[in-house]
Amino acid sequence: MKQKLLLLPGDGIGPEVTAAAAKIAELVAPDIEIGEALVGGASIDQHGVPLTDEVLAQAKASDAVLLGAVGGPKWADAERTKRPEMGLLNLRKGLDVFANLRPAYCFEALVDASTLKRNVVEGLDLMIVRELTSGVYFGEPRGIDSDDKGVRRGYDMSIYTAPEIERVARVAFEIARGRDGRVCSVEKSNVMESGLFWRNEVTALHKAHGDGVELSHMLADACAMELVRQPKQFDVILADNLFGDILSDTAAMLTGSIGMLPSASLGIEGTPGLFEPVHGSAPDIAGQGLANPCAAILSMEMALRWSLARPDAADRVMKAVAHALKAGARTRDLGGDLSTGAMTDAIIDQL
Ligand code: ATP
Numbered sequence: 001m002k003q004k005l006l007l008l009p010g011d012g013i014g015p016e017v018t019a020a021a022a023k024i025a026e027l028v029a030p031d032i033e034i035g036e037a038l039v040g041g042a043s044i045d046q047h048g049v050p051l052t053d054e055v056l057a058q059a060k061a062s063d064a065v066l067l068g069a070v071g072g073p074k075w076a077d078a079e080r081t082k083r084p085e086m087g088l089l090n091l092r093k094g095l096d097v098f099a100n101l102r103p104a105y106c107f108e109a110l111v112d113a114s115t116l117k118r119n120v121v122e123g124l125d126l127m128i129v130r131e132l133t134s135g136v137y138f139g140e141p142r143g144i145d146s147d148d149k150g151v152r153r154g155y156d157m158s159i160y161t162a163p164e165i166e167r168v169a170r171v172a173f174e175i176a177r178g179r180d181g182r183v184c185s186v187e188k189s190n191v192m193e194s195g196l197f198w199r200n201e202v203t204a205l206h207k208a209h210g211d212g213v214e215l216s217h218m219l220a221d222a223c224a225m226e227l228v229r230q231p232k233q234f235d236v237i238l239a240d241n242l243f244g245d246i247l248s249d250t251a252a253m254l255t256g257s258i259g260m261l262p263s264a265s266l267g268i269e270g271t272p273g274l275f276e277p278v279h280g281s282a283p284d285i286a287g288q289g290l291a292n293p294c295a296a297i298l299s300m301e302m303a304l305r306w307s308l309a310r311p312d313a314a315d316r317v318m319k320a321v322a323h324a325l326k327a328g329a330r331t332r333d334l335g336g337d338l339s340t341g342a343m344t345d346a347i348i349d350q351l
């Protein structure tokens, strides 16, 4: 049976960059069946909701989902359930993608780009594995109310179950085995019970299933400091939802432009992963052909590697992007003047 890839272009620059990624996929894996559907504001305009049941079912029946971006000023004032961002959250929940992979990789060709120099760390190559479906983002009880004495308060609950930690830690171990074999697990075990539990569970799992993996632990505040001080010490960083969010944005800034950063969100084996650029819908440049397609193209690279089991095609895409950059291809965010289409063609030329 043919493998299926579902494109969810979404809003803003989403359609421009997913079209670029689809063009690349057609070249490196021509036998994959590519479908397309609506999400976010585009879906609200058509169906009144940011994600229909049909589209979620279609996503679940695919082998991988490539999403562009959702949101924009047009829908910003809508009530919570009618916001484009809810489409993305419902999709993540519906696919149960609990492991969010954010590589922070610096392309050698960009090290000398003078417009980026202040941010870029030469030779940087690390992967952050963030738990995506639990922790303080979802824990109950949560709320804003008043206590017995009438004092107003806001609160959230940080809670992790053993299976939730185990499944994401397993992903981190597996990824490390294909890299330098080192996992640094991050929490605040000095002040949080859920952090201490996290550390103990990861340690136990490592004893049982950590063959070929060197495990270390770091407190989240120290990790933030070390990421800025000496980022190249890390191989794989494993973190919960909240710390992973903060640390992956920190690491992102060491690589250059937001237009270069892909992400993958994976569920249990055999279910489709969700792949998307880290950047948003960028309404300020939408529809002008100015968007850098690399983040979407590299998200496609991750789809080929992690959900479609085509490492050779993924390697080809990675090399083509690196070579195109080396040959001087640059969109505006990288200090050049290529359009989205011209940048895509420059990458295709290298395939
Ligand atoms: P969101 O809330 O969806 O994350 P945002 O407004 O925080 O959206 P982006 O939409 O990513 O963030 O845009 C941030 C800035 O980066 C904007 O100035 C945008 O033009 C720029 N930008 C984002 N993606 C790209 C891209 N692929 N190529 C070039 N510039 C980009």
Ligand code: MG
Pocket: 280
């Ligand atoms: Mg943002």
